[in-house]
Amino acid sequence: MAIRRPNPLLWLYYQYGGRLPAAYREWVLHDGICRTWMLRAAVRRLLQIAPILGVLLAILVVLGGSWPIALGSVLLGFLVLFRFALAYSAESVDSRLVRYGYPPGHASALRQQAAKAEAARRRATRRPPMP
Template identity: 35%
Template sequence: MQRPNPLQWVLYAFGAGLPASKRDWVLRDVTARTWVLRHFARTTVQLAPIAVVLFVLIPGPVWVRACAVLAGLCIGFFYSFAYMYETTEHRAMKAGFPRGTVAEVRGESTAVERAEAEERYNERWRS
């Protein structure tokens, strides 16, 4: 599995597709145990330049500019959170996977984790 270089990752964070050789990495990126953190890292990369530009361009005292930018960031992260399942599914489809692959892979890993947790529970409390 090949990871993208930093420039490719930044472009990927902004929605660009990756080469076919990175296809497996994209699926891992959107289905790994830390996929939510990865999603918010991509969102932060998308919102940071806009936040800096707005902070510099908005007139007024620093605290007003900071509050305005912070409010905008809150809205941006809210929408990112609201659409994170659809966004990750779209990224996988852009990499060439059929619709539903992300949910299927996450479901398999969740089932394995659930079975392991049940086994630990039974060993501890049912024996």
């Protein structure tokens, strides 16, 4: 059975913290454990942070601030927020999956299993060292 993906509006709603219907439960799991899960988490945080920082930049420039200083301040704020978001992305994904009925730590455990299986596969296909 193919995983049902949300339409663009539901996907955007999901990116901003909304809960998808139960029909998308498997897609949410896939979103948290696929090979590109960290990239997906980064895009999610970028979508959440960018509008806020854009408004902040506009306010700083309109209030008569120097635009290079305002841009630098917003950029530094973005880097700090993005760093914290990525540092806690595994916990964020795990807690999101708990809302969909999966046990705590399920995504992390599945990712670790996949990493071990990939490491074993690579060891098995590695050529033996030359004498």
